[in-house]
Amino acid sequence: MALSLPERLPGFVGRLPAPPPGLLRPVFQQLIAGMLRRHPEMFERLGEYGRRRFLIDPVDLPVIFIMRPDAERPLLTPHRRGEAVVWEAAVRGPLPKLISMVNGEEDGDALFFSRDIVIEGDTEAVLALRNAIDDAGIDLVEETEALLGPFAGVLAALRKRAVPLLEAAARIAGAARAAAGRAHDKAGAHDGAGEDGGRGAEGAS
Amino acid sequence: MKITLGPVLFNWPAEKWRDFYFRIADEAEVDAVCLGEVVCAKRLPFFEPVLPEVAERLMAAGKEVIFSTLALVMNKAERKAVRAVAEMAGEALVEINDISALAHMDGAPFMAGPFINIYNEATLGFLARKGAARVCLPPELGEEAIAALTKAAGELGVETEVMAFGRMPLAVSARCYHARVHNLSKDGCQFVCEKDANGMDLKTLDDEPFLAVNGIQTMSHACLNLAGEARALAEMGVAALRLSPQDCDMVRVAGIFRALADGEIEPEAAGRALDDLALPFPFANGYFHGKPGAEWIGRLVDSAAARA
Amino acid sequence: MSLELVCPAGTPSSLREAVDAGAHAVYCGFRDETNARNFPGLNFSRKELEEAIAYAHERGAKVLVAINTFAQAGRMALWEQAVDDAASMGADALILADLGVADYAARKHPGQRLHLSVQASASSPEAIGFYVREFGVKRVVLPRVLTLPEIAALNAEIDCETEVFVFGGLCVMAEGRCLLSSYATGKSPNMNGVCSPPSHVAYSEREGGEMVSRLGEFTINTFAAGEKAGYPTLCKGRFEAGGRKLYVFEDPTSLNAVDMLGEFAKAGVTALKIEGRQRSKAYVRKVVSDFRRAVDALESGEAAHTSLASLSEGTQETEGVYRKTWR
Numbered sequence: 001m002a003l004s005l006p007e008r009l010p011g012f013v014g015r016l017p018a019p020p021p022g023l024l025r026p027v028f029q030q031l032i033a034g035m036l037r038r039h040p041e042m043f044e045r046l047g048e049y050g051r052r053r054f055l056i057d058p059v060d061l062p063v064i065f066i067m068r069p070d071a072e073r074p075l076l077t078p079h080r081r082g083e084a085v086v087w088e089a090a091v092r093g094p095l096p097k098l099i100s101m102v103n104g105e106e107d108g109d110a111l112f113f114s115r116d117i118v119i120e121g122d123t124e125a126v127l128a129l130r131n132a133i134d135d136a137g138i139d140l141v142e143e144t145e146a147l148l149g150p151f152a153g154v155l156a157a158l159r160k161r162a163v164p165l166l167e168a169a170a171r172i173a174g175a176a177r178a179a180a181g182r183a184h185d186k187a188g189a190h191d192g193a194g195e196d197g198g199r200g201a202e203g204a205s
Numbered sequence: 206m207k208i209t210l211g212p213v214l215f216n217w218p219a220e221k222w223r224d225f226y227f228r229i230a231d232e233a234e235v236d237a238v239c240l241g242e243v244v245c246a247k248r249l250p251f252f253e254p255v256l257p258e259v260a261e262r263l264m265a266a267g268k269e270v271i272f273s274t275l276a277l278v279m280n281k282a283e284r285k286a287v288r289a290v291a292e293m294a295g296e297a298l299v300e301i302n303d304i305s306a307l308a309h310m311d312g313a314p315f316m317a318g319p320f321i322n323i324y325n326e327a328t329l330g331f332l333a334r335k336g337a338a339r340v341c342l343p344p345e346l347g348e349e350a351i352a353a354l355t356k357a358a359g360e361l362g363v364e365t366e367v368m369a370f371g372r373m374p375l376a377v378s379a380r381c382y383h384a385r386v387h388n389l390s391k392d393g394c395q396f397v398c399e400k401d402a403n404g405m406d407l408k409t410l411d412d413e414p415f416l417a418v419n420g421i422q423t424m425s426h427a428c429l430n431l432a433g434e435a436r437a438l439a440e441m442g443v444a445a446l447r448l449s450p451q452d453c454d455m456v457r458v459a460g461i462f463r464a465l466a467d468g469e470i471e472p473e474a475a476g477r478a479l480d481d482l483a484l485p486f487p488f489a490n491g492y493f494h495g496k497p498g499a500e501w502i503g504r505l506v507d508s509a510a511a512r513a
Numbered sequence: 514m515s516l517e518l519v520c521p522a523g524t525p526s527s528l529r530e531a532v533d534a535g536a537h538a539v540y541c542g543f544r545d546e547t548n549a550r551n552f553p554g555l556n557f558s559r560k561e562l563e564e565a566i567a568y569a570h571e572r573g574a575k576v577l578v579a580i581n582t583f584a585q586a587g588r589m590a591l592w593e594q595a596v597d598d599a600a601s602m603g604a605d606a607l608i609l610a611d612l613g614v615a616d617y618a619a620r621k622h623p624g625q626r627l628h629l630s631v632q633a634s635a636s637s638p639e640a641i642g643f644y645v646r647e648f649g650v651k652r653v654v655l656p657r658v659l660t661l662p663e664i665a666a667l668n669a670e671i672d673c674e675t676e677v678f679v680f681g682g683l684c685v686m687a688e689g690r691c692l693l694s695s696y697a698t699g700k701s702p703n704m705n706g707v708c709s710p711p712s713h714v715a716y717s718e719r720e721g722g723e724m725v726s727r728l729g730e731f732t733i734n735t736f737a738a739g740e741k742a743g744y745p746t747l748c749k750g751r752f753e754a755g756g757r758k759l760y761v762f763e764d765p766t767s768l769n770a771v772d773m774l775g776e777f778a779k780a781g782v783t784a785l786k787i788e789g790r791q792r793s794k795a796y797v798r799k800v801v802s803d804f805r806r807a808v809d810a811l812e813s814g815e816a817a818h819t820s821l822a823s824l825s826e827g828t829q830e831t832e833g834v835y836r837k838t839w840r
């Protein structure tokens with residue numbers, strides 16, 4: 001790819017107030033449940049390592065994630081940065097780098113050698129996760145689009161524009177927030193998180 | 206159980222090398238002695254002139270002499286060195302440490318050294334068909350594997366030997382690390398490995414002793430010590446324990462293992478006697494117990510002794 | 514005769530990636546201790562290998578199955594089963610290291626093409642000749658201990674093809690004869706198919722952003738904040754010896770011999786091997802396509818250059834291992 005990719009998200013993103021994790025929780029739970037439906041072979045490949053708790057830390061976002069890619073009881077929960085969380089293995093790095101690794105666009109080892117990505121705790125589990133995701137051919141954009149359902153067409157049109165990675169990052173964040181807004185709408189307590197998220201996505205792409 | 210003295214793996218000056226073996230011939234209670242250069246062919250010219258008299262003295266003292274060959278064979282000089290020793294096969298027992306030497310055996314009985322990868326019964330069977338009479342098992346094998354291989358060897362009429370003392374040989378390379386650490390090339394090494402009669406200590410950046418460098422070879426920092434396991438090895442049917450020479454009182458070491466093998470002293474007493482040597486490195490026996498080779502598993506041995 | 518490009522596949526999708534990127538042959542292994550890249554999340558189930566072979570064969574690529582660890586005492590059946598399965602699935606060659614496994618394969622599957630793994634560390638004409646005579650080995654993967662002139666001399670003396678490593682992680686010890694990992698962790702390449710096993714790797718950060726990598730109980734390296742890192746492979750660690758702190762065995766560099774392909778061809782080499790079954794498909798795609806271009810360019814007499822440094826350990830490259838000065 002000839003486009004120059006951003007190393008990390010602009011600094012202001014990290015300073016944005018984190019969306020209330022409680023609102024986002026169902027969205028991310030849907031995301032991992034969807035991944036299990038669409039990529040059972042990834043969970044199978046992970047085997048026992050799927051029962052580990054992974055901390056996914058996009059260092060340029062105000063949120064962190066705990067993931068347990070267990071085929072029986074998959075779990076993906078967002079948490080505020082600074083919140084006490086329990087994990088056995090951690091992967092930290094700027095969101096664009098994490099996404100390009102998951103999407104198979106950049107080599108995980110290479111990102112590690114260059115210190116873009118930092119791993120901690122159970123190295124074996126991180127390696128298993130990396131290898132299983134790599135084989136499954138996960139496309140995070142597709143995964144989030146699948147979540148969005150009817151909105152997917154609009155995003156597909158957006159896809160043609162701009163820097164792919166940052167776009168993807170923003171879209172995931174936007175999709176998550178939009179979905180959270182919808183979920184929240186259903187609950188009847190709209191506080192504007194969805195709208196803010198939507199604007200953020202447009203601005204970033 | 207028999208006691209075998211493995212080949213000197215370090216670069217000792219010819220005179221020291223000769224005197225060491227003379228004393229072994231005269232004083233050490235060992236059944237067999239391996240002679241020859243295993244690590245670096247460049248060292249050969251130094252002690253080759255004294256090799257015949259050393260071999261004679263050992264044989265005259267009633268020791269079986271086994272002629273060891275190089276572990277890593279690439280260039281003409283190394284190939285020639287292997288061929289020269291291998292040609293003695295049939296007249297004397299040759300220890301092969303690379304498949305290059307096996308290619309010369311031609312059906313003659315031989316010994317497979319610890320550098321030959323013997324990990325399973327099928328390999329043992331194959332080597333037995335090729336003429337293996339005795340095999341020294343690789344140092345990383347644990348108790349179960351040693352037992353299984355010794356049982357299989359018994360059925361094939363092959364004797365097994367297990368390394369029981371000395372810094373463990375862990376790796377060989379085309380590259381000389383002694384030379385590299387001293388900013389020299391391998392060709393112009395100036396034989397700097399001669400400076401370290403027990404190998405050159407290698408520490409981690411946290412100042413923890415870890416490995417030892419011996420020319421192209423990498424060894425353990427810790428010294429293997431299977432005194433506590435000798436009884437178990439005998440019960441499995443292991444025919445011999447191999448002691449790998451260190452720059453210490455090897456006659457005393459051999460005496461301790463001899464007494465242990467003969468049941469004259471208990472493992473605990475042997476352990477204490479080996480401790481009294483005050484070697485400049487700790488003991489390890491982890492491989493036998495299925496643990497990292499660097500570990501020392503003391504309690505298991507003690508409790509086994511307490512039960513006995 | 515053109516050089517055969519042999520490429521790594523740790524997963525089915527990497528295999529497809531390698532084939533699509535122009536690999537002439539792909540090597541891979543079963544998901545167990547029978548292969549020397551027995552890392553978590555990697556390798557092939559029986560069904561996956563069957564599908565992979567079909568995929569490769571439809572596109573004119575070969576699949577070489579690595580069964581290149583040393584069978585453990587009392588567990589020979591696992592290795593025999595791997596040999597039987599790979600043979601019956603139509604593997605184009607089996608890559609073997611163990612005398613016992615090779616003996617079994619040669620007797621049980623006399624028509625099956627066998628390659629000698631680098632793990633067998635056959636570095637002389639005598640050793641290679643032995644494997645050719647005893648087991649009918651058709652190709653030997655040369656240990657990374659030989660220089661280019663030594664490879665040329667060797668090829669003149671042996672009766673089988675040779676395959677050399679041209680890119681990727683670099684073993685500085687004679688392969689298949691290194692117990693450094695098991696000394697520190699209890700697990701070894703020979704027995705368990707793992708070098709510096711990830712189960713025993715730990716990274717931690719110290720004050721000032723210094724990163725420490727440990728293997729088992731031992732510190733393998735420390736990196737200042739921002740300094741390029743390497744995987745804590747024991748032989749690429751930084752240690753203190755002779756009063757100096759240095760990379761005693763080898764700097765954290767990777768092999769890249771892309772500029773030597775012509776010399777390999779002249780030296781009589783048949784196949785070029787890319788290391789990296791534990792790497793991602795992004796790595797496979799990039800390295801395989803670059804090398805395929807280089808092989809094609811060599812054949813048509815053009816020059817081709819690649820820039821693969823970012824994929825290399827410590828992001829440094831060397832072809833030094835094939836030059837005598839490396840020693």
